[in-house]
Amino acid sequence: MLIDCPHCGARDLSEFSYQGDATRTRPDPASTDTKAWIDYVYNRPNPAGKHREYWQHAGGCRAHLVIERDTLNHEIRSVALARRDYNGGDAA
Amino acid sequence: MAEYSAFSLLKNAFSGNRDWKPAWRKPDPKPNYDVIVIGGGGHGLATAYYLAAEHGITNVAVLERGWLGSGNIGRNTTIVRSNYLLPESVRFYEHSMKLWENLSHELNYNVMFSQRGVLNLAHSPGQADAFIRRGNAMRHGGVDAEWLTPCEIGRKVPGLDISGSARFPITGGLLQPRAGTARHDAVAWGYARAADRRGVDLIENCEVTGFLRDGDKITGVSTTRGDIRAKKVALAVAGSTSRVLERAGIDTFPIESHVLQAFVSEALKPFVDCVVTFGAGHLYMSQSDKGGLVFGGSLDFYNSYAQRGNLPTVEDVTSEICAMFPTVARLRLLRSWGGVMDMSMDGSPIITKGPLPGLYLNCGWCYGGFKATPASGYSFAWTIAKDEPHTINAPFTLKRFERGAAIDETGHGPTPKLH
Amino acid sequence: MSPRRTAKGGLIDRARTIRFTFDGENYVGHAGDSLASALLANGVSLMGRSFKYHRPRGVFSAGVEEPNALVTILREGVREPNIPATQIELHDGLRVESQNRFPSLAWDLGALNQLGGRLIGAGFYYKTFMGPVMGPLKGTRFWMMCERAIRRAAGLGRADYEPDPSRYERMNAFCDVLVVGGGIAGLMAAEAAANTGKQVVLAEQEPYTGGFARWSGEIIGGEPADTWAAAMTARLAKLDNVRLLTRTAVWGYYDSNTLAALERVNDHLARTPKGHARQRHWTIRADQVVLATGALERPIVFCGNDRPGIMLAGAVRRYVAEFGVLPGSKTVIFTNNDSAYETAAVIRRAGGHVAAIVDVRPQIGDEAAARATEAGVVALTGHAIVGTRGGKALSGAVVQAFDAATGSLSGEARPIDCDSIAVSGGWQPLIHLASQAGAKPVWRAEKQAFLPPEPTQRWVGAGAFLGTFGTRQALSSGRDAGLKSVGKRSSRAKLPETPATELDLTPAPVLEIRGKGKAFVDLQHDVTADDVRLAHREGFVSVEHLKRYTTLGMATDQGKTSNVPGLAIMADARGIAIPEAGTTRFRPPFSPVAIGALAAERYGELKPERFTPMHDWHSERGAEMTPAGLWHRPLAYANAGETVDQAYIRETAAVRRSVGIVDVSTLGKIAVKGPDAAGLLDRVYTNTFSTLKVGKARYGLMLREDGLAFDDGTTWRLGETDFLMTTTTANAGPVMQHLEYCLDVLWPDLRVHLTSVTDQWAGAAIAGPKARAVLERCVSGTGVDNGTLPFMGIVHGEIDGAPVMICRLSFSGELAYEVYCGAGHGLHVWEALIEAGEPFAMTPYGMEALGALRIEKGHVTGAEIDGRTTARDLYLDWMLSKKKPFIGSGLMDRPALIDKNRARLVGVVSLDGQRLGGGAHLVERGNRDEPGESIGHVTAYCYSPALEKYIGLALVKGGKTRHGTRAFQSDPLRKRFGQVEIVSHHFFDPNGERMHG
Amino acid sequence: MVERASPLGNDFRPGSYGDFANGADVAISEVPKAAIVEARAWPGKENALAGLVSSTCKLKLSALPNSGAANREGVCAFNIGPGRFLVSGAREALAGDIAQAVDEETGTVTDLSHGRTVLAIEGAKVEWVLAKLFALDFSNNAFPIHAGRATAHHDVFVQIQRRGEKRFELYVFRSFARAFAKSLRRAAQDVGYTIK
Incomplete structure (x- = not known):
């Protein structure tokens, strides 16, 4: 599998580290709502099909990416830097 | 239906093997059951069997989307063991082990459970201590465990690199002599046949498309073969847990589905007797009765329902097996395959009533569900029949995440890919 | 003259004779032979034994699909089992052995299995061997006894235990077009794509390209087909943008058009040249793939269809035309399609004899009939082979009238003398790669074959792969596929001329002849x-x-x-x-692919080694090294005659008495810089770092989101916005990744940069009452006195000309300093420190002494922070800030995590002088054989020279509440049992007077 | 000034190795770089940082991904991540100069002079050898002169800059340098190599 890193270009799967579901939102840091924390830490939609997820280009530029990938056939539909505020990313 | 025995084999041989009957019926679904078990894999079939055998509940249907045993029981590395660290796990898997030890007789089906031992190699003083901690936990839980020195390991398993100059020298090994391997397909077929003989309907090619409900309560299922009602609906669908739960309106759950690859070499004359695991990475290997070296390693590390893996894992696993057994480099990989694992947040299973009224759930086996098949079926059937958990599965509920009582054998926390 | 070698013809080099042995017998063949063709030429038809019944078997095919003729190659001092004789190129000195037989291939005791034939049909073992319900063989014993025998009878070749001496390597390739298969279609596709200037890789599993053209005997473009293929190959080889790989099997089609191939680089030579790889594992990332993998012939199943001498018709044709070998003296052809008629004609042309052509179809076309005539026979249409005769070699076939529509046999069964049967059941495209790529094959009744599915990845098919057979079709579909792969439309340019053939390769739907x-x-x-x-x-x-x-x-x-x-x-x-x-x-x-080839350059190596700048010094001092992740670290520096235990006890005592030095370069180090650096640290550590003064360090603890302890270490504030974080050796990578995730995903608004500087700094810890005195002797540019360098203070100076940074912190409980310098100066500074320590007999110490010192002090490390413990379990609650949220604060107070009865950190002291053991459990009942329930376990232990006792740290239910009570160490695995006292984990200098001194 | 020790050990000695019967097709050497720094921009300041590095080092560095530059004095810089540049040169003071030049509003500079070891490999078969270790396309089109790549060989992070038609410089973490040099040498065995 290749992942088209917006910064580095298409690279082999072996350079990337999977960082899990990207649809969860972290509760406010000071939140004491245990249920919200449980949801955030433990619960996942785990869809069969389109999945929004984080990967890190750990063996490359180290940037975290947001990827839309189909979990049924591993087809990657979109890749973006998790931090969209980098000019370098946009220039790619 | 005839008992299987050496005698029946002989008798049938004389009649040209023409009188063998189907191992199980192929019934059409009835409109109503006491219990519907969704999932005709190992755990679903075992659950149905124990419902009938232990609780006299025989008005049971097992609904299988494909063919029986087509899930992870048909694509694993066949290892059976109870060498766990945490008391909850030791108790559960040892219960399973005891059921394994009599399973062929109980089912009248040779599941070829071979107690050839599982040996975990340690490669540093710290790892040796961690394994000894586990072995001692087993011994205190009434489970067999032994510590082997590198010399003893060399004698038991020829071909291992036990030299001090190995990249990760072997410092000792934890052996569970009663552990071993079983013929995975036979386990599914044995449970299927035994359940069928007790009146359970095994319905293949029947996919559950939705749930019938009365308010919150689950009252049955819609399937590709029509609606079927039941007092209780039990779910044992391994890698598809989230997909099926979604049809019951449950959108998030402490499960991720990941792909795990497994590998087999060409057949060889006896090469290695026991199951060996390599501690300087993640690798487990045994030799099948046919002669193939069966081995596997870590997940592919990303969510997947595709039943196909990728190359980096193949390379990792093969480099580890070569580091452990240098001679294996010359042997050839025959086949690889991938299965979908339901990875839970602490690496331990979930066997519980709920999460909706009328629904019962068995999932989260990560990549260790095969060895659990008997105890999983046994305790799940108990939970369904009595509406309360058996002592062995009482700690394995969903509540444990809320309470902070995770059963985390690896200590990796809520990172499913690492369990 | 070999008994079966034709007088002329074939592509072998008759001038070059090659000697080889099979089961110890000497044979000769020619360059260009496969082992199978050479054995056939020598009249050897028995080449193997089957898996279950050990029936005698001969070679069945001429290629990768070979089921029968598997042998073990003896090369380079190791055994390589299960290699098809059809895939072994003959070379001088080749030594092979047959398999799955005892005592010999001709006389095999395992053949007795055949007597049990009906008894041991499919799945018989599921129905028996369950053994008695009682007695000594109950449970699994009886089965395991039977299994032992079954396992010995099963398996094929035998492996030995010698390490494989070969080298393997991995190669990455990128191309616009990968053409899989170097037959006619593949060559055409490669040329068409290459002509557009694209980067093309062509992979062919056989030693030569050309495929069918090599043995078809046809004419392409006015020249013999094999000449055409050779010329075409030569043209491609000259192009810069084409890489031709022969002996290269593409075996895997993975996601994103990533394909895996195995090149057998040097297997065809007597030995691999030194420094070269035996096999090369290619990973090819192709923009487009052309699948020109061809088709395989399949047999018709009939009774007695397994005797040596029975072969696929296409294989017979290949042996005759490519290798100049006649598989028999009298051949019967058995077919359901026209392709085998050409085989008949080829046999006759080569001087062989066709005894009969048996065809299940009621009638045949003119072209087939003409081939039969050429072969000297009239086809027996509407007939089938219903049985065969012979033992280890075929001696005849039995033929009967057959109705293809009903499958019924009629009339009398007639014997035909023959020693060879060539059978064809039609052709099946090789669609494996297309299927691996993700889609299901499609059955086409009119072709009687599974055809490739619609592509799910970027590939185009060509040639026989598409189920269209014939040279003309291969030429045109090959070129079309090549053009399509580079985004061009089909060309109307003229294709090389080739005569049309009217042979009908669509088989009759007959794949089995039922009989007794x-x-x-x-x-x-x-x-x-x-x-x-x-x-x-x-x-x-x-x-x-x-x-x-x-x-x-x-x-x-x-x-x-x-x-x-x-x-x-x-x-x-x-x-x-x-x-x-x-x-x-x-x-x-x-x-199949050699497992070593997949391990490639990691075979024998597995993981890269990681060395500190002082590694060679440790080695020269005879330190015993131990792996710590990828690092090598000294366990202890044993003197001559000393055990590791004696050495660490001496080292530990030396630190307490005077001073010691330890290499701490492996600690993870992360530069945390930027205006929000302190803010980030406040969020990831449980305690506060924003209040830390510049020039000071602080011990910090990190939790995971689920509230459990993750890692600890000191972080140094080097400047207002400049921190140096240290992590445990084991967690350097995970902590870095965790922080990067925090910045990229959780808090992108924070302006903080992280850089791994683990390798930038060499570190040495100097510990012991004389530590300051050592530094005083060598440090310049700064004072190291208590005022200048107080506890947790940081100073910058020089040691012997090298800049250093010194932090006064202690893991041992002694007055101690960590001296950091640029890694390139690491050894230099280390040696200067050693020299400065000489008057105090400064002792280098290793991991064991490091452990002993920290146990005496009750400091926790990986054995206690094992992913299941909380800060409270470790009595680090004082580090949990109540003033601010931090990672883990949301969930750390869940009920089970604050339960009173959790296992918490204590110290244990052996009361009977027995050593403790890491991983030993603690129990309340003093009964070695029935120790009862475990109340905890020992996480780490040592002999404490300071206390003159075996002591340990333990996690025990109730923790502190058990201080002063007795329990028992129960370590059945090490066969130890003995009484211990549970005490505070602060064994030594609990008030820290020494380290503050 | 204290001389820096090489991490490569005694095995890394000048000479010809591997199958060099027909001439060694690549040469491997350690490149002494007295200064190596990572300069890193805050989001939106990439161009500014590239400009500061350019003017300090007298080269033409752009902020584009994978790009790089070098000057005649052997100072070189290349992009290794969003807003991240690896800058190196033979003059030790360079590290301090860059740190001075980059203000806090633009980004940060971290000294890696001791933390990275630079190996050069050059020669006719350089692409063949490197392709064994990295899943990168080393062809001139895909990887032009001065361009940089951040990649990994199994567990070893490696940053690569093309310094010539047939020359690459590889930056590896110092503690891995010895192991990595071993891999590199093994990969070059079949073509024959010299150590300079």
């Missing part, structure tokens, strides 16, 4: 047609059940010739069409 006797579907695994029907009878009807129940298609050939006939028989038994019976999914590898 064993008819083998899977030759290697001895799965018979009756086994398939037995599976049907017992309900194992889905193709996956069939495969698993009978083992059909699971042998080393992965059913390449048996899958379709097996499916046909099952479909027939079920009364359904073949596609309804299904097809199994093809899995990688397409053909």
Whole structure:
């Protein structure tokens, strides 16, 4: 599998580290709502099909990416830097 | 239906093997059951069997989307063991082990459970201590465990690199002599046949498309073969847990589905007797009765329902097996395959009533569900029949995440890919 | 003259004679021979024994699909089992052995298994061997006894335990177009794509490109087909943008058009040249793939179809035309299509004798009839072979009238003398890679074959792969595919001329002739047609059940010739069409791959080694090294005659008495810089760092989001916005990744940069009452006195000319300093420190002493922070800030995590002088044999020279509340049991007077 | 000034190795770089940082991904991540100069002079050898002169800059340098190599 890193270009799967579901939102840091924390830490939609997820280009530029990938056939539909505020990313 | 025995084999041989009957019926679904078990894999079939055998509940249907045993029981590395660290796990898997030890007789089906031992190699003083901690936990839980020195390991398993100059020298090994391997397909077929003989309907090619409900309560299922009602609906669908739960309106759950690859070499004359695991990475290997070296390693590390893996894992696993057994480099990989694992947040299973009224759930086996098949079926059937958990599965509920009582054998926390 | 070698013809080099041995017998062949062709030429027809019944078998095919003729190669001092003789290129000194026989290939005791034939049909073992319910063989014992015998009889070749001496390597390639298969279609595709200037890789599994052109005897573009292919290949080889790989099997089609191929670089030589790889594992990332993988012939299943001498018709043609070998003196052809007629003609042209052509079809076309005439026979249409004769060699066939429409036999069975049968059941495209790429094959009744599916990845098909057979079609579809792969439309340019053939390769739908006797579907695994029907009878009807129940298609050939006939028989038994019976999914590898090749450069190495700048010094001092992740670290510096235990006790005592030095370069170090650096640290550490003064360090603890302890270490504030974080050696990577995730995903608004500087700094810790005195002797540019360098203070100075940074912190409880310098100066500074320590007999110490010192102080590390403990469990609650949220604060107070009865940190002291053991458990009951329930376990232990006792740290239920109580160490694995006292984990200098001194 | 020790050990000695019967097709050497720094921009300041590095080092560095530059004095810089540049040169003071030049509003500079070891490999078969270790396309089109790549060989992070038609410089973490040099040498065995 290749992942088209917006910064580095298409690279082999072996350079990337999977960082899990990207649809969860972290509760406010000071939140004491245990249920919200449980949801955030433990619960996942785990869809069969389109999945929004984080990967890190750990063996490359180290940037975290947001990827839309189909979990049924591993087809990657979109890749973006998790931090969209980098000019370098946009220039790619 | 005839008992299987050496005698029946002989008798049938004389009649040209023409009188063998189907191992199980192929019934059409009835409109109503006491219990519907969704999932005709190992755990679903075992659950149905124990419902009938232990609780006299025989008005049971097992609904299988494909063919029986087509899930992870048909694509694993066949290892059976109870060498766990945490008391909850030791108790559960040892219960399973005891059921394994009599399973062929109980089912009248040779599941070829071979107690050839599982040996975990340690490669540093710290790892040796961690394994000894586990072995001692087993011994205190009434489970067999032994510590082997590198010399003893060399004698038991020829071909291992036990030299001090190995990249990760072997410092000792934890052996569970009663552990071993079983013929995975036979386990599914044995449970299927035994359940069928007790009146359970095994319905293949029947996919559950939705749930019938009365308010919150689950009252049955819609399937590709029509609606079927039941007092209780039990779910044992391994890698598809989230997909099926979604049809019951449950959108998030402490499960991720990941792909795990497994590998087999060409057949060889006896090469290695026991199951060996390599501690300087993640690798487990045994030799099948046919002669193939069966081995596997870590997940592919990303969510997947595709039943196909990728190359980096193949390379990792093969480099580890070569580091452990240098001679294996010359042997050839025959086949690889991938299965979908339901990875839970602490690496331990979930066997519980709920999460909706009328629904019962068995999932989260990560990549260790095969060895659990008997105890999983046994305790799940108990939970369904009595509406309360058996002592062995009482700690394995969903509540444990809320309470902070995770059963985390690896200590990796809520990172499913690492369990 | 070899008994079966033709007088002329073939592509072998008759001038070059090659000597080889098979089962110790000497033979000769020619350059260009395969082992199979050379053995056939020598009149050897018995080449192997089958898996289950040990039946005598000869070579069945001429290629990768070979089920029977598997041998063990003895090369480079190791055994390489299960290699098809059809895939071994003959070379001088080749030594091979037959397999699965005892005592010899001709006389094999295992053949007795055949007597049990009906008893040991498909799945017999599931029904028996369960053993008695009682007695000494109850449980699994009886089965395991039987299993022992079964295992010995099963298996094929034997491996030995010698390490494989070969080198393997991995190669990455990128191209616009990968053409898989170097036959006519593949060559055309490669040329068409290459002409547009694109980067092209062509991979062919055989030693030569050309494929069918090599043995077809046809004319292409006015020249013999093999000449045409050779010229075409030469043209491609000259192009800069084409890489030609022969002996290279593409075996895996993975995601994103990533394909895996195995190049057998040097297997065809007597030995691999030094420094070169035996095999090379290619990973090819192709923009487009052309699948020109061709088709394989499949047999018709009939009784007695497994005797040596029975072969696929296409293979016979190949042996005659490519290798100049006649497989027999009298050959019977048995077919359901026209392709075998050409084989008949080829045999005759080469001087062989065709005894009969038996065709299941009621009539044949003119062209086929003409070939029969050329072969000197009239085809027996509407007939079938119903049996064969012979033992270790074929001596005859039995033929009967056959109705293809009903499958019924009639009339008298007639014997025909022959020593060779060439059988053809039609051709099946090789669609494995297309299936691996993600889609299901499609059955086409009019072709009687599974055809490739619609592409799910970026590939185009060409040639026989598409189910269209014939040279003309291969030329045109090959060129079209090549053009399509580079985004061009088909060309109208003229193709090389080739004569049309009217031979009809569409087979009649007959793949089995039912009769009495064993008819083998899977030759290697001895799965018979009756086994398939037995599976049907017992309900194992889905193709996956069939495969698993009978083992059909699971042998080393992965059913390449048996899958379709097996499916046909099952479909027939079920009364359904073949596609309804299904097809199994093809899995990688397409053909077996050496495991070492996949491990490639990591074979023998596995993981890179990581060395500190002082590594060589440690080695020279005789330190015993131990792996710590990828690092090598000194365990202890044993003097001559000293054990590791004696050494660490001496080292520990030396630190307490005077001073010691330890290499701490392996600690993870992360530069945390930027205006929000302190803010980030406040969020990831449980305690506060924003209040830390510049020039000071602080111990910090991190939790995971679930509230459990993750890692600890000190972080130094070097400047207002400049921190140096240290982590444990083991967690350097995970902590870095965790922080990067925090910045990229959780808090992108924070302006903080992280850089791994683990390798930038060498570190040495100097500990002991004389530590300051040592530094005073060598540090310049700064004072190290208590005022200048107080506890947790940081100073910058020089040691022997090298800049250093010194932090006064202590893991040992002694007055101690960590001295950091640029890694390139590490050894220099270390040696200067050693010299400065000489008056104090400064002792280098290793991991064991480091451990002992920290245990005496009750400091926790990885054995205690094991992913299951909380800060409270470790009595680090004082570090949990109540003033601010931090990672883990949301969930750390869940009920089970603050339960009173959790296992918490304590110290234990052995009361009976016995050593403790890491991993020993603690129990309350003093009964060695029935220790009862565990109340905790020892996480770390040592002999404490300070206390003169064996002590340890432990996690025990109730923790502190047990201080002063007694318990027992229970360590059944090490066979130890003894009384201990539970005490505070602060064994030594609990008030820290020494380290603050 | 204290001389820096090489991490490569005693095995890394000048000479010809591997199958060099027909001439060694590549040469491997350690490149002494007295200064190596990572300069890193805050989001939106990439161009500014590239400009500061350019003017300090007298080269033409752009902020584009994978790009790089070098000057005649052997100072070189290349992009290794969003807003991240690896800058190196033979003059030790360079590290301090860059740190001085980059203000806190633009980004940060971290000294890695001791933390990275630079190996050069050059020669006719350089692409063949490197392709064994990295899943990168080393062809001139895909990887032009001065361009940089951040990649990994199994567990070893490696940053690569093309310094010539047939020359690459590889930056590896110092503690891995010895192991990595071993891998590199093994990969070059079949073509024959010299150590300079």
